[in-house]
Amino acid sequence: MLRRCTSDAPDCKKCGAQVAAKRVEIPDVKRDAPSQWLEHPQPPPQAEPDATGGRRPALLRSKVPDSDTELAVRCVLDTAERASTATFIYPGIWLAVTLATHAAASWPWLVWGNVLGLGLLAVVRARYARSLPELLRQHPRRAELGFNALSLLSAAYWGCLTAACMWLAPLQPLAWTMLMVTAGMVAAGNTMLGFNPALRYPYPIAMLAPVVVAEALRPLPAHLLVMALQCVFVAYLARSSQLVHQDYWEGRHARRLAEQQARELELASLTDGLTQVPNRMHFDRQLTHEWARQCRRGGHLSVLLVDLDHFKNINDSFGHPFGDTCLQAVAQALQEACGRSTDFVARYGGEEFVVLLPDTDTRGAERVALQMLAQVRELVLRSEALEVRVTCSIGVATVTPRHDKRAADLVQRADNALYAAKHGGRNRLALADTPSDAHSSTMSS
Structure with missing residues (x-):
């Protein structure tokens, strides 16, 4: 007392x-x-000075709501995490498709040269993804641009490879198999990456555009039919990516609002109402x-x-x-x-x-x-x-x-x-x- x-x-x-x-x-x-x-x-409580003379965030038990910049960084990290599972899929699928269709005997330079190219690109993407969190802390804009560029490069590489198969071997198993695989990869990528505004539309375009060009240059009846089906497919991709994008960002903003309210309640509980x-x-x-x-x-x-x-x-x-x-x-x-x-x-x-x-x-x-x-x-x-x-x-x-x-x-x-x-x-x-x-x-x- x-x-x-x-x-x-x-x-x-x-x-x-x-x-x-x-x-x-x-x-x-x-x-x-x-x-x-x-x-x-x-x-509450006061932050302690760090070695650089700045101040660390306050030691509140509630989480500090993410700013718009932090949400953008989180989006890039989420994209990298989802894309990491598919980094080495490209060379693996290419090798499996060419071996299954016996393409290696007809075009050995095409098969083994692209196994090497896709493998090197996968290694570069994996190393960049490993250092991405640190790069985002130092130079967020440049790091984001670098990640997006590598993602689009992989998509364009695969699209050009599919287009080359359709040009070299039209109506053969290799071309149709690559076309089906490409459609599946575009759909999967649209689901995994559709929430990222920078990749939502460019990623499927980078993969499908070379295929459409190859089909237009060889206007076979089968190619024209595929082009018509691709128009329907693109409409589906636009709608599904909209739903993915909406669900992701509504969830992120709802979480930020909940964190903000929790922090305000904690501050109110630690503040004298009168003074x-x-x-x-x-x-x-x-x-x-x-x-x-x-x-x-x-x-x-x-x-x-x-x-x-x-x-x-x-x-x-x-x-x-x-x-x-x-x-x-x-x-x-x-x-x-x-x-x-x-x-x-x-x-x-x-x-x-x-x-x-x-x-x-x-x-x-x-x-x-x-x-x-x-x-x-x-x-x-x-x-x-x-x-x-x-x-x-x-x-x-x-x-x-x-x-x-x-x-x-x-x-x-x-x-x-x-x-x-x-x-x-x-x-x-x-x-x-x-x-x-x-x-x-x-x-x-």
Whole structure:
């Protein structure tokens, strides 16, 4: 149980404090000004600087929704994953078809030369797909263009090979077998790759266009019939690719919306509804994170417990709506007193706030506390035609975290220091584990 001085008398003999319960004339301030938390949300918990000086994403448990760029990258990776199963199918099917139709005896240069060509192309595609995630991180646009170019090159290669068979051996088993295999590969590719806007139409066109050209150059009755059937086939491909494309992207956008809603709900659960600063649960999570981080780094960690002086008296004199306005203004003032993005202000409960200062020793924490005392003292609020000042007391505790210590003890030490500041006269700070009369600082009126 945290100890607090609960006396609300204008002259508190127990604490020796002179409480300004009277109404004084002070310039007005805006009551509904947006807080710093609303203008610059603090993602919970704060990200830790990395080796490059940047900041890693916030350690929220919910997933960060993908941006449009990330969705595009994900589409390329999904395409590569699906296409990887067919990378070495091209040389395998070509070799099987030519051996089954005894084409190797008639055109050995055609058969074995293209086995080598398709094999080399498959190796290049496999190596590129292996390095694709890293390439997408470094140069996403160039990496995507390279992947699409290799995919279309494979399709065009196979289409030209089918066209060559129809030109060299019209109406023979090799030509008809290649034509059926090509139709099957186009249908399979349309199903696997139809969600990718860059390959949705170019892939089947690259594979079928050479075949259509070969059929047009040799207008045999059978070829003309096949061309008519290919028109129906193309209409089917367009419709099926539309369904594949629609299903994929609707699923991706639905997932992103769900992630966004989950993140907003998590942020709402970690935010105090009145002051719009992080709440107690958010602070506990942040404290655990910073404690573990400083245990690894060996740095300092400071906690400031801030309590408004005689807040019950303010509520009784001016009403709870004015008290809410007071809490909002104090939350904003405390955040403005923090000088770094890693400093963390949260509402601890009631009229209490807690401040977490990573990589801050006792002297630095004391300077921040003095700035906060000044910021709160300068606050002025108006209730109807009357204006009132507010003050606060602050307990400061600093430690070098170790695994054999507890983070809760640091908060308890800050609470003990706050209790000392209250007994020392309020409107002041006190450092933990030191005599309050020798180490407390009073802000003069």
